[in-house]
Amino acid sequence: QHRVGNGFVYASRHLSDDEAVASLRAGLEGEPLAEPNLIRFRTGHREQFWRGNCVALGLAAGFMEPLESTSITLIQTGIEKLLALFPDRDFDPALAGEYNRSTTLEYARIRDFLLLHYWANDRRGEPMWDQCRDTALPEMLAHKVRLFEAKGHLVRYEWESFHDPSWLSMYAGFDIAARTHDPAADYFSVPDLQAALARMRESIGKAVALAEPHDSFLAGYGVG
Ligand SMILES: Cc1cc2nc3c(=O)[nH]c(=O)nc-3n(C[C@H](O)[C@H](O)[C@H](O)COP(=O)(O)OP(=O)(O)OC[C@H]3O[C@@H](n4cnc5c(N)ncnc54)[C@H](O)[C@@H]3O)c2cc1C
Known part of the structure; x- marks a missing residue:
């Protein structure tokens, strides 16, 4: 790879184009290779x-x-x-x-x-x-957040693009915590959980060992 792409997303109601360009430039790792390209969008x-x-x-x-x-x-x-x-x-x-x-x-x-x-x-x-x-918040989202806060329950509706791990990262990252845990979790002892995690680690390790290294995959396409 010969360059790093950089972007800066901002709300023009709150930040001018010049301020945004200055922030973008201030965050670059090296010398800019091109002028910033302004892309406006309207959500919908x-x-x-x-x-x-x-x-x-x-x-x-x-x-x-x-x-x-x-x-x-x-x-x-x-x-x-x-x-x-x-x-x-x-x-x-x-x-x-x-x-x-x-x-x-x-x-x-x-x-x-x-x-x-x-x-x-x-x-x-x-x-x-x-x-x-x-x-x-739209009611369906408010309901989701309430259920997570109640006992860490992850609600999944029809046609969700983002699955449970993504929602969990959001809640954890924003310090939205569950008030209590699911009583079903008490049925598992710590050694049971450790054994289950060890089995998961082993099967992930086997899959990784069989996977083609990234460099050789790219080399197969003449890049890398
Ligand atoms: C910098 C950048 C990074 C992105 N990163 C991601 C990402 O990581 N993940 C992701 O999901 N999305 C990403 N996107 C968004 C995603 O790439 C675009 O939403 C997607 O490519 C749009 O595809 P499209 O076919 O609808 O439009 P386009 O790719 O814009 O295709 C429209 C085509 O129509 C042609 N055209 C326009 N007007 C006419 C006309 N009058 N007659 C004939 N042809 C015409 C254009 O030349 C173009 O070829 C990124 C976008 C940008 C700009």
Whole structure:
């Protein structure tokens, strides 16, 4: 690799372009190799992703934000859903209806996961972050947070792109703690848990030993 990509995401209502460029430059490891490229975005998605014989994928469908980088996964799941629902020449509207229903849910679940990053922040006295903390959470997200606080329960809805480990990292990283643990956890003794973890470590180790090293994988494609 011959260069490191750097980005800086900011809310233009709270920071000028010049201030953002200065912060970006201040954080670079070495000399800049190019001028910063300003990309503006407005978050949202289409009301209808599939209409008649036309399906919107990628940026044509919507955009959330760059930090958790969900655009490519949305393209991938969009293609999978399209294949699963692929129409004949009659274009039954029920197929488009299901595509639109599930894709709308998928965007909403990603929105909730992203919103948690901003709502749970503890950067007090900074206008943008104060405003984010005051945001009213959608009820489905508020329900999730309440369940986790109650006993560490991780709620999973239909069409979640982010799975339990991602939600757990968010709660742990933001010091959102469970008030108590699940009583079922008391059935396992510490030695039982240690034995289970040792088995997991062993099977992960076996998988790693069989995997091709990264360098030789890249070399197979003439890079590295
Ligand atoms: C720096 C950067 C880093 C990113 N990192 C990630 C990441 O880590 N993970 C992730 O999921 N996403 C990431 N994204 C977002 C993701 O790459 C884009 O959302 C995705 O590539 C969009 O694909 P698309 O096909 O919808 O649009 P595009 O890739 O923009 O394709 C649109 C195409 O249409 C062409 N076009 C435009 N107008 C016309 C016209 N009038 N006639 C004909 N052709 C036209 C364009 O030339 C282009 O080829 C990143 C984006 C950027 C900019």
